[in-house]
Amino acid sequence: MSAASESTSTILVSCKQTRFHIESPNYRELDIEGLSIAVTSGDKQSAKGKWKAKADGVEILSNAKLRLKAGQRYALVGRNGSGKSTLLRAIAEKLIPGVPEKTRVAILQQTNDADGSVGTAASDGAPSGNNAAPQGSRVLEYVVDKATSKNELEQEINILAEGISNENAFSALRSLRRVRHQRLQKQCFVLDKKARLRSGARGAQARKALTEFEKVVAESEALVGQADDDISPDTLQAETQEAADLLAELQLQVEPSKLANIESQAKKILSGLGFSDAYMEKPVSSLSGGWLMRTELAATLLQESDILILDEPTNFLDLLGIIWLQRYLQSLEDTPEPPTMILVSHDRDFINLATDLLIIKDKAITYFHGDLVTYEESQAERKVYLTKMKEAQDRQKAHIQETIARNIRQGKKKDDDNKLRQAKSRQKKLDDRWGLEVGSRGGRFKLNRDLVGYHLTARAEIDVPADERPVVINLPEPPDLRFPGALISLEGASFRYPAEQSAGKQSSRSSPAAPIVLQDLNLSVHIGDRIGVVGLNGAGKTTLIRLLVGETRPSSGTATMHPRLRLGYYSQQAVDTLRSLGRSEPQLTALGLLGREAEASGQDDDDSSGSSSQSREGRLRGLLASFGLAGRVASDVPLGKLSGGQLVRCELARLLYRRPHCLVLDEVTTHLDYETVAALRDALMGWEGAVVLVSHDRWFMRGVVEGIIDDPIGGSDDEHGNGESAEDSEMTRRREIYRLRGGKLVRLQNGVQDFEDAMGKRVKKLLSD
CATH class of the missing domain: 3.40.50.300 (P-loop containing nucleotide triphosphate hydrolases)
Incomplete structure (x- = not known):
């Protein structure tokens, strides 16, 4: 079991593993059985230190199967709140035990923070500060550095070159030990992260590894501060030569021709996302939210990855950028080892580039080979088919039950054992052998193939999938204009x-x-x-x-x-405006905002009944509920705590009330x-x-x-x-x-x-x- 802790929530993850579990050598594939994920509010642990996911939190997945094939493009589909972002984060941060540590995961995350920030992450476990743009960093420089760690390599080269060129005999040794110590500190950060994010047996193992490695870091720190007199001539000679060899190795990694190719690829990606040459030279710190998101997307695409995760990448892109991204991702399948992709998007035309669907529903993951339209058509057709089959069987069952009752009456009346045996045989068929006549593959139902395991009956029941409660938005009809004309x-x-x-x-x-x-x-x-x-x-x-x-x-x-x-005008800046309003008035809720504006505008005068404040609140609550802001979300949750999607719904309700x-x-x-x-x-x-x-x-x-x-x-x-x-x-x-x-x-x-x-x-x- 693994866990990721935040200030307000904790992700708990567990899956099946045997003592003979061997990680797949193909880091672009995942095959995980029995996956369970829950989100708890805080670090709730039992007295024995074991996580109580089902008791204390919201269960996202239960005994699900996560299967990703190398090079496939998956669209992750599910209702808002079904756990898509939680699953993506669990994969990216390798909270799932079955995700190999050597798998390179690049992720573009859309967050719902108050600032509307966009985040990217890589699975190398680097400190979060490494993801921030250096002071004054230009867009092109930032993208290349983030994809290649160029800045870190150049820092190490500068340290070693300065030490080797120094006349002091011990300078090369000092620079080597300094570089080594910095690398050990980064490794220690990764181990510390694993120790904090894991629990159970794996957590204990991670904490033990961290304790042992901290001793190595302490020894390295002692070597950094070692006096010159305590260093033997042999050690000085060996480490001076090692410093020169390491410098030559690092210089090969930042060879101009290699970096030029990477920079050329970065320019192509940035151009496709709408950056002009002048914009590529702008400081990252000066970019607006939309351009910053494109910068992060470019950095994510440039990274070498085994699994590429893009959460709503089309936000803030125009159609040129969307089509370019769509075709660029499709073109990756022609590379020698294309990454396995997981995409989340509300843009249906964009999401059609996926070859497969991952559907999160009822705490399980369902797989479908094809696009979203084909899936919806097949589900609708299957529901119609199963409904007709169930209705036909229900009519047949009613007829058989009537026949059984008639045979029992006649058998008892005439003391006819044949009638009674016939009634008993038909009743047994209803009890044990009633249900599906056709298997999942379309052929005749077979018990040993279509209903594996121990069951009380010999057939599976016809289970017609229930309709999910749809999202329904009711727009109020406009009042009469009284005289015609252009609006x-x-x-x-x-x-x-x-x-x-x-x-x-x-x-x-x-x-x-x-x-x-x-x-x-x-x-x-x-x-x-x-x-x-x-x-x-x-x-x-x-x-x-x-x-x-x-x-x-x-x-x-x-x-x-x-x-x-x-007139109802929804602006691109509507979400930012509501967020600013929420920061200036921390207690203001969606219901309070609409109520205040309705009272100020005198909108209730349209009602012939002459509205009271109570009836006005009822109408406002009904309008907000139609946009998914029902109950306490509308009346108790401040605007500053609402997600971006909730703020859009609030703004739409605000416009439509008029x-x-x-x-x-x-x-x-x-x-x-x-x-x-x-x-x-x-x-x-x-x-x-x-x-x-x-x-x-x-x-x-x-x-x-x-x-x-x-x-x-x-x-x-x-x-x-x-x-x-x-x-x-x-x-x-x-x-x-x-x-x-x-x-x-x-x-x-x-x-x-x-x-x-x-x-x-x-x-x-x-x-x-």
Whole structure:
């Protein structure tokens, strides 16, 4: 058993191991039986020092099987809170006893910390300080250093070179011992980590190894401080020569040609993720959260790894970066030893690059060879098949039970033993041999193959999988406008930043005028319209959105709104804004925030009943609950303690309480889990109001704007998803997707597909360079 301790939680891990357990020589594979993982609140141990996972914590996995084949790409799928991040962390930190110590694991983690930080880790056990960017480190330098430990090697080279070049005869020996001692200290850190993260027999073994190694470190420290007079001439000569040999070895590792190849690969990765040459030279400390995430992703991709774990890598990437990453990961299968990948993403189009699925459900891991759509279709078809089979058998069972009862009555009435024996035989069939007629492979059910082990009956029961409670989002319908007209209208609108602001951005005092960001835009949004805007990062999409919602005014042209318009605007900075609000008001909850704004806006005046504060709280609680913020999460948990996904739900509830006519959504899916993204997509497809959507999620854009749905059971009411005919839908909805490029809006005839094709051509060129 192993354990990982944090300030607020502990991960407990156990799995089956025999006394003859031999680790696989293929470090890209895992085959672990009987895996159990639990998360406890704190370091709760029994009096005997053994972990009580089931009693004190939440069980994530119970007697599961973790099987990874070398070189495969796995998509880890499961509901929010099912334990995906816990499992990934247990693999990366090697808390699972069956993960070989020599396995190189590179992981990009998305954390839910208050600062929204992004983290990467490698399995070498280096202190966390090594993952931080050195003061003033440039992006390219940081990525190369993190992937190759170049900074550490150069420090050792400098120490040895300085010692060897010094005229003092003992300087080379001193530098060698210093380098040795630093290496031993790092090894001691790894052993200390293992001792703290493990319990039981393995923990005792790790603590014993740490104690013994601490003696070695103490001896090394004594050698570092040894006086010159106590060093023998033979030792001086031997260690001086050893220092020279080690220096030559290290210099080979940082050979310019080798580092040049690594640096060239780093530049290709950074370019694919959207970095220009100028951005590669920027200090890491000056990057925003989105660019910092891309830097960490580049460093993770550059590392040599046996298992590569990417948790939501598409966050903050534009479509060019997403398609590049998708094809780059696919291209790794052509390398001599491609890493085994585990991917987590809410972007369905991106996750389709996976060859297999790992589904966490009911504390078990289910495996499926294929993509997510195929899995959902097969599950839906199997459920329909099993339901029909069970209904047919239930009818047959009712008929047999009726026959048994009739035979018993007739047998007793006429003293007919044959009737009674017949009734007894049929009853035995119902008791012992009733259930599945078809095995898991589609053939006839066989007891010794399909129901292994000891059982009271000779057949397995027909188990129709129960439907998981779906995430359902109910959008309030907008009130009447009273008179028709465009909700939002741009006519000949152009925008450029003020001259002084542009000069600050360009660091050029002589700039005569700022460049035009948006030029001669004409766009109108009516009730029921679905408008999508796509484009690369920096194309001006957010500036366009701010013009639409009235946060900025056009430099020329006009921007008008319907006088009775209620607008709901979700900003990219919504999560950061709520986090800042939570830090400034530590006791403020989601329910308190919505209640305060509802009271200030007088929104309850819309109710004919004249609302009381109690009924208002009930409506607010119902709205928050529909977004997954129910009960005490809404009323007791402060905003500062909510995760990124919960803050997105809070902001959406905040917008929808006003019953808007138009929703303007700028990258609303970034922090949401897949189930909530799917629920929001379904809700927006049938909503009566207007939607203006900016998103890099192709699947989400196709559903909300283009009205394209994919039903797992192979059918739908219509291609627009509302149960209305295509002709009626087109009469009431305008569905248009625009690409923003060079400050101008261009309507895409084939929607998202046109933009995806254009980005695909650019990615092909980037990968071929």
